[in-house]
Amino acid sequence: MNRLTATLLISCPDRQGLVAKIANFIYANGGNIIHADQHTDFAAGLFLTRIEWQLEGFHLPRELIAPAFGAIAQPLEAQWQLHFSDTIPRLAIWVSRQEHCLFDLILRQQAKEYAAEIPLIISNHPDLEWVAKQFGIDYYYIPVNKDNKAAQEEKQLELLHQYDIDLIVLAKYMQILSPEFMTRFPQAINIHHSFLPAFVGANPYQKAYERGVKIIGATAHYVTSELDAGPIIEQDVVRISHRDEVSDLIRKGKDLERVVLARAVRSHLQHRVLIYGNKTVVFE
Structure with a gap:
């Protein structure tokens, strides 16, 4: 089935609690995570992750997702991208x-x-x-x-x-x-x-x-x-x-x-x- 999803790609300095903080952003807004993966490059001190969730039932309109996540990403010194599955490159x-x-x-x-x-x-x-x-x-x-x-x-x-x-x-x-x-x-x-x-x-x-x-x-x-x-x-x-x-x-x-x-x-x-x-x- 084709379900409308959003995907975040994130890299930031590694620290404790990053997985929970990012997942909680989605959970707190009613999202259902369908794919999640992460990697830590210890030599570079970087945490990198990809997380995808269904937009059905998600409380935030898509135009508000980026500014809402941006408020979380800024103190983490994160570089990030947001993509939607119905955007055709x-x-x-x-x-x-x-x-x-x-x-x-x-x-x-x-x-x-x-x-x-x-x-x-x-x-x-x-x-x-x-x-x-x-x-x-x-x-x-x-x-x-x-x-x-x-x-x-x-x-x-x-x-x-x-x-x-x-x-x-x-x-x-x-x-x-x-x-x-x-x-x-x-x-x-x-x-x-x-x-x-x-x-x-x-x-x-x-x-x-x-x-x-x-x-x-x-x-x-x-x-x-x-x-x-x-x-x-x-x-x-x-x-x-x-x-x-x-x-x-x-x-x-x-x-x-x-x-x-x-x-x-x-x-x-x-x-x-x-x-x-x-x-x-x-x-x-």
């Missing part, structure tokens, strides 16, 4: 020439594996416009090079605003976003075709083959101004053998990339990821 998928992650995300969205809209695809190549047409998604070809990058990023930002986009998914978009762009639109997830921090940058499968590794991986992470160094959301690996050529590594890697990116996007959309520093907690 809007994704922009960015691609270059490879279609495997693009197809996978669209098909999962069409199958209602996660609640999101995909109104926009942006690419630095025209090759995948046929995919967008197949699913009725608007496609914009915006070529980027070192001479026009700033101007083209302005066009991209205008489109993100025009389509009211909440999250960019770099589904094999083989370009680096500038620090200026990330300052203005920091919500982006990238899929990298290696088990980071190994083989950062281009051609990781060739590098892995030359190194003779026995496993390869894929990593989904939030994008930052530093190449392939943002907070990691999801990773996985597959074994390879001495018989595998670079083409085999690429084939096996593409399978991983689909699954790892899908998991990361789903966790983000379900508000299960908390970033702190350059790390994440991903609540189950």
Whole structure:
């Protein structure tokens, strides 16, 4: 059954009684908690939690929940987010020439594996416009090079605003976003075709083959101004053998990339990821 819920993601300095204080806010206002998880990073001295409750029977109107909880969060020195389950995020998928992650995300969205809209695809190549047409998604070809990058990023930002986009998914978009762009639109997830921090940058499968590794991986992470160094959301690996050529590594890697990116996007959309520093907690 689809029940309207609210979710709080909270991080704050660790101290006694935090679980009780947060849970009591919901209980005192008639809420029924349906999911709760927490983690303490003792080295950082941080308490992190995700708590979700039903809004049916909750005494506070949704517009008053944030200010009411804010009064509790302030003395706790907490950073927090409030999300409602009937808010449907809007994704922009960015691609270059490879279609495997693009197809996978669209098909999962069409199958209602996660609640999101995909109104926009942006690419630095025209090759995948046929995919967008197949699913009725608007496609914009915006070529980027070192001479026009700033101007083209302005066009991209205008489109993100025009389509009211909440999250960019770099589904094999083989370009680096500038620090200026990330300052203005920091919500982006990238899929990298290696088990980071190994083989950062281009051609990781060739590098892995030359190194003779026995496993390869894929990593989904939030994008930052530093190449392939943002907070990691999801990773996985597959074994390879001495018989595998670079083409085999690429084939096996593409399978991983689909699954790892899908998991990361789903966790983000379900508000299960908390970033702190350059790390994440991903609540189950």
